Amino acid sequence: MGVMSKPAVGALRFVAVTQDDPLAAPLIDELAVEYADRYGGARDKVHAWLRGYPSAEFEAPGGGLLIGLLDGQPVTGGAFRRFDVTTAELKRIWTDSRHRRRGHARALVARLEDEIAARGYSQIYLTTGDRQPEAEALYLSMGYTRLAEPLPAEGEVYPIAFTKALPLDL
Known part of the structure; x- marks a missing residue:
């Protein structure tokens, strides 16, 4: 009976978290490494810059942060915040380098789009x-x-x- 309620092994499951949640740590940590490697700069400074956004910007009602878990481990994640009254801004879209090219980022962005639309935004x-x-x-x-x-x-x-532009529900 309880077997049906558990996500299938290998299924991506999304959870809403705050920026300070331990599940979000790999997102911030790996983005710091990636940005430093691609654009230059010290990893610790990039990390501090990434953590510099106020957490509240990525919390309801104006924002959100989702982490995609695969077998309980964070493999993808991203956030959105209010850009203006009708527009949400995507931020920090990330997929673990060991899990890329498997559709996780596409699934993440689609899920973020659904959440953004549910919050009443009409554009990303x-x-x-x-x-x-x-x-x-x-x-x-x-x-x-x-x-x-x-x-x-x-x-x-x-x-x-x-x-x-997000489709308007009629």
Whole structure:
């Protein structure tokens, strides 16, 4: 009886967490390594910068952070926060380097899109760096439109920006 309620072995299961949850630690830790390697800089400084966002920005009602677990281990994750009254901004999209090219990031972004729509946003915005061609390919393949330049924003702005309108429920 209880067997049916457990997720199948190898099935990706998403959980909502806060930025300070231990399940989010691998996301922050590996992103720090990856960003430092791709863009230069000391890993500890990149790590501190990643942790510099106020946790509340990634919490309900305006934001959220999801971690994808595979057999109980975090393998993918990402967040969103309010960009403006109708737009959510994707942040920190990550898949563990040992689990890439298996569709986890696509499943994550789709799940984030569902959560963003459920929160009443009608559009998603994101920026990414110019040394992340995998990210660019993912967003284009999921129906995002590349913008000529990023939208004006406070704080970090990366050179490559995308937007996507969410379908309106009728």
